[in-house]
Amino acid sequence: MAAVEELSEPGSLSEEEREAVRHQLFRLADDEFVLAERYTEWQVKAPTLESDLAFSNIAQDELGHARLWYDLLQDWGAEESELIWERDPSEWRHSTLVELPFEEGDWSDPVLRSYLYDVAEDIQLRALQDSTYPRIRDRVGKILGEEDYHREHAASWLERLCEEDESRARVQDALDRLFPHALTLFAPTDEAVEDRIDELGIRSEPLVTMREEWLDEVVPFLESLGLSVDDAELPEQYDVHHSQLELPEHTGRDQSHTDDWFDLYDEFTRSYRELGRTSAARIMKDPDDE
Amino acid sequence: MDIEEVKQRAGPREFSPKDDMPEEYRKAATRMIQFHANSEIMGAYLEKPFIRQAPSLDRKLAFSAKVQDEIGHGQLLYRAAESLGIKTRDEMLDELAEGEGKFLNCFHYPMDSYVETPMIAFFVDGAAMRRQATLKSTSWEPYAHAMDKVCFEEGFHVKHGEAILYELMTGSKKEQEMTQEAFEEWWPRIIQFFGPTNDKSTHHGFASEVGLKQMGNDELRTAFLNAYIPKAEKYGLEIPDEPRISKNDDGTYEVVEEDLDWDEFFTIAKNDYEPGVGQIEGRKASQDAVEWVRESLDNHENRLYGSSQPQAAD
Numbered sequence: 303m304a305a306v307e308e309l310s311e312p313g314s315l316s317e318e319e320r321e322a323v324r325h326q327l328f329r330l331a332d333d334e335f336v337l338a339e340r341y342t343e344w345q346v347k348a349p350t351l352e353s354d355l356a357f358s359n360i361a362q363d364e365l366g367h368a369r370l371w372y373d374l375l376q377d378w379g380a381e382e383s384e385l386i387w388e389r390d391p392s393e394w395r396h397s398t399l400v401e402l403p404f405e406e407g408d409w410s411d412p413v414l415r416s417y418l419y420d421v422a423e424d425i426q427l428r429a430l431q432d433s434t435y436p437r438i439r440d441r442v443g444k445i446l447g448e449e450d451y452h453r454e455h456a457a458s459w460l461e462r463l464c465e466e467d468e469s470r471a472r473v474q475d476a477l478d479r480l481f482p483h484a485l486t487l488f489a490p491t492d493e494a495v496e497d498r499i500d501e502l503g504i505r506s507e508p509l510v511t512m513r514e515e516w517l518d519e520v521v522p523f524l525e526s527l528g529l530s531v532d533d534a535e536l537p538e539q540y541d542v543h544h545s546q547l548e549l550p551e552h553t554g555r556d557q558s559h560t561d562d563w564f565d566l567y568d569e570f571t572r573s574y575r576e577l578g579r580t581s582a583a584r585i586m587k588d589p590d591d592e
Numbered sequence: 593m594d595i596e597e598v599k600q601r602a603g604p605r606e607f608s609p610k611d612d613m614p615e616e617y618r619k620a621a622t623r624m625i626q627f628h629a630n631s632e633i634m635g636a637y638l639e640k641p642f643i644r645q646a647p648s649l650d651r652k653l654a655f656s657a658k659v660q661d662e663i664g665h666g667q668l669l670y671r672a673a674e675s676l677g678i679k680t681r682d683e684m685l686d687e688l689a690e691g692e693g694k695f696l697n698c699f700h701y702p703m704d705s706y707v708e709t710p711m712i713a714f715f716v717d718g719a720a721m722r723r724q725a726t727l728k729s730t731s732w733e734p735y736a737h738a739m740d741k742v743c744f745e746e747g748f749h750v751k752h753g754e755a756i757l758y759e760l761m762t763g764s765k766k767e768q769e770m771t772q773e774a775f776e777e778w779w780p781r782i783i784q785f786f787g788p789t790n791d792k793s794t795h796h797g798f799a800s801e802v803g804l805k806q807m808g809n810d811e812l813r814t815a816f817l818n819a820y821i822p823k824a825e826k827y828g829l830e831i832p833d834e835p836r837i838s839k840n841d842d843g844t845y846e847v848v849e850e851d852l853d854w855d856e857f858f859t860i861a862k863n864d865y866e867p868g869v870g871q872i873e874g875r876k877a878s879q880d881a882v883e884w885v886r887e888s889l890d891n892h893e894n895r896l897y898g899s900s901q902p903q904a905a906d
Contacts, residue, residue, distance in 0.1 A: 342643045
């Protein structure tokens with residue numbers, strides 16, 4: 303890639319640059335937030351007290367990462383509540399992988415979902431380590447460290463669950479269901495903006511290259527556990543021009559979502575609405591706080 | 593060791609698994625610690641929906657961390673209970689699922705609204721803190737040891753609850769009214785947290801004599817009211833007229849017992865209170881749904897170490 307110049311401060315970006323940075327940030331922030339929102343469903347419901355503790359930790363890590371990314375989006379004036387609790391659900395950009403609901407007791411799903419996601423996240427974060435946008439670059443290191451542990455956790459659960467036919471069959475079911483949605487992790491928000499993200503050097507690898515890298519890692523691992531990843535066996539899968547064919551109806555990235563997302567959004571914003579905490583009705587600060 | 597010797601020696605952290613304790617002591621301690629451990633788990637179950645309902649990222653993180661802490665306390669306490677050699681952790685968890693395990697009265701009432709969360713996180717946790725602080729000097733050393741960590745973390749939980757209460761009571765008029773309404777509903781339950789007066793409490797005598805319990809219900813209730821009535825008022829909550837509470841000259845409080853619904857309290861104590869049964873069964877259903885995972889883990893352990901090994905999940 304040709305040498306690219308470092309981008310300037312948030313306030314001095316051109317409109318096109320700003321749009322590219324924001325698309326990249328929403329990809330990251332929305333994924334982490336919605337995934338964590340789903341993960342916390344397993345708290346008090348995991349198979350053992352120990353797995354409950356471990357999974358809670360992971361959910362909190364992801365929430366923390368979401369906060370780091372939303373924080374950068376606040377550089378342009380929006381508050382956290384506006385970015386999360388007041389943003390229209392049809393404007394979110396997370397992959398559909400992270401919004402799908404869990405079926406009661408289907409522990410194979412969060413474990414597999416975590417694996418598919420964490421490998422992808424690792425690849426995406428490494429492509430941001432040399433970002434031309436310094437505020438993204440500075441935050442990558444901390445997150446990468448925690449993701450290593452998440453991946454190890456997920457992989458070791460998968461290994462165990464795949465030791466036996468019965469539990470492996472459950473993982474296979476989850477894989478059949480989740481795999482097309484996992485591919486949306488690499489789907490574009492908007493082709494032109496994604497190209498700009500690459501041209502500006504906000505990330506160092508285009509989506510298609512990262513997707514290939516992801517397939518090269520997850521497919522052999524899953525197959526080594528006796529699982530079958532049908533689509534991925536086809537060489538076309540690696541052909542960028544087929545990408546649209548393999549994706550589910552909604553990719554999330556392009557702001558089209560499954561009904562489950564809108565239900566989830568309604569649930570997590572319920573208290574916020576009940577308490578009347580919309581920006582328009584925001585009350586004065588307590589004078590004692592000044 | 594016979595009971596007489598136990599009573600004579602009964603001091604803080606006096607006994608541990610190295611001692612040969614009489615069965616009566618081990619059973620009483622198991623009952624107490626199991627109750628405490630169950631309460632941690634059911635408290636976590638009660639608060640879990642508010643991880644989702646929390647209206648900001650910080651609050652969401654705090655609720656998730658708190659629920660995680662409670663599960664961790666449960667884990668720690670079941671271990672302390674197991675060390676008495678009466679029941680295994682699996683047996684205790686099964687009893688909880690089957691509706692035989694007892695737990696705190698307040699955790700039998702489901703919460704519907706976010707404004708109820710400080711009732712648990714500030715008042716009930718504050719009340720629990722009072723009791724738990726005294727348990728750092730219980731005579732069963734593993735229990736006291738667990739309390740060191742539990743109390744440390746509970747301190748954060750109470751602050752979390754207090755911050756939410758402050759936020760709600762300095763919020764809109766609507767928020768303040770909703771919070772007052774929740775307080776009125778919860779206040780009698782919170783007073784009952786400490787149980788009936790000492791003379792009516794079935795297990796109090798023996799547990800005190802052998803040093804398991806360090807302070808009676810009455811003393812704890814008084815200490816709690818002394819600290820929390822002013823706090824509630826400071827945040828603008830009005831103390832309901834009932835139960836009638838009067839302050840004596842010596843600083844102790846008198847609660848008019850007949851103003852409280854003891855039928856409900858004892859129905860709860862037997863796990864027969866309808867909404868509470870729903871909580872117990874809801875948790876059981878989610879645990880049954882992942883039984884296949886525990887079986888799979890057991891098989892994994894057995895393949896690795898042979899079937900004689902105790903199972904250790906990840």
